[in-house]
Amino acid sequence: METRGHHISHKFDAELEDVRNRVLAMGGLVEQQILQAITSLAEGDTKLAEVVIDNDIKVNSAEVAIDEECTHIIARRQPAASDLRLLIAVIKTITDLERIGDQAERIARMSQRLAQFERPKNQYGELKHIGELVAQMVHDALDAFARMDAEAAVNVARQDLKVDQEYDGVMRQALTFMMEDPRAITRMLDVMWTARAIERIGDHAKNICEYVIYLVMGKDVRHTGIEKMGGEIKR
């Protein structure tokens, strides 16, 4: 979060900077959770999955702590409208980060189940690919947040279309496998749930982008199409 204008209190600036750093640290943790969950899936590494499941509590604690800090700052500093919007956007962003963490945990649990089955030749390469895509989206969304860069946020949000396309491909393929071989149904359902969890991470990253665009543009772009967003920023 770039400091917008000078604040009378240097301490207030320092507090905002601290919040910014904590959100980025929480984002780094969540990104790591996604990547480890995906690795555990691709490598059938149930121990790594266990680590991800155990670490979800750290994500939850980070959310609670940052939420508290934001509320304290608002109560104590009674910030002007623009800083207030920023702090409320932080509270929303960490809610999405926490839910991304839940999805990472879900992927880790699925990877434990899938490790019991025969493995496909490509080692779930297509899931790994979408997983890396959404982890990058989360990273870039927080980067756009930190720099308050609406154009970057629009670009990241656009990536969600690509995620959705790849997701549709995985789902179609899993459905085909099921129909061809009913013995594969249980395993293919787990693949589908995993794909769904990954796809939802993309949605949450897109939510974060929308908060950035909202903050920069000063109007609500949620529930507006991405293309329209991009157009409005260029204007």
Added chain:
Amino acid sequence: METRGHHISHKFDAELEDVRNRVLAMGGLVEQQILQAITSLAEGDTKLAEVVIDNDIKVNSAEVAIDEECTHIIARRQPAASDLRLLIAVIKTITDLERIGDQAERIARMSQRLAQFERPKNQYGELKHIGELVAQMVHDALDAFARMDAEAAVNVARQDLKVDQEYDGVMRQALTFMMEDPRAITRMLDVMWTARAIERIGDHAKNICEYVIYLVMGKDVRHTGIEKMGGEIKR
């Protein structure tokens, strides 16, 4: 939201009362969306499904408007910590209500797909039942919110366990049908996605309950088990 203590400004009280009424109205709209989506599913009524899909924009607009109103009130009134927490809880609650609306829309879309297939004898009675259960949870969660009743909130949150049990039953049954008759796979997947959307509504209702408990107890009970919550309230 009960008024806690007297506010110097009667206008501030009136503003909080207005927010309260708008949240309840939004809740009523969302509850109607769920019930209509479920009815369209149970009766194969694709026109009613269309109405639900069209009305989702009303849910989205309500979220944006209430969000703006809360931010304005915080900026203008610079409320004390307890009222601030209340307003932030409202902002979080309407985010969950908006996402419940998205799930209702998703159920409506699934009901349109399922209407093309042969219908089961029980007319998706088990999905209808869980759907009514979660609609009631949403209603009761908002009721607990309006009355700031933490004990009621714990009871509503507990219902989520029942939803999860019924959800597991539907999923197991759908899996059995798939294995017995691979021609039913496509339809059963739609049943599973519908069940998942319903189950997620229960999760969002539970989130709302947690905000209430947090507000009343003054500490963060998110990420704490429901039983522990109940114990703490009795103490």
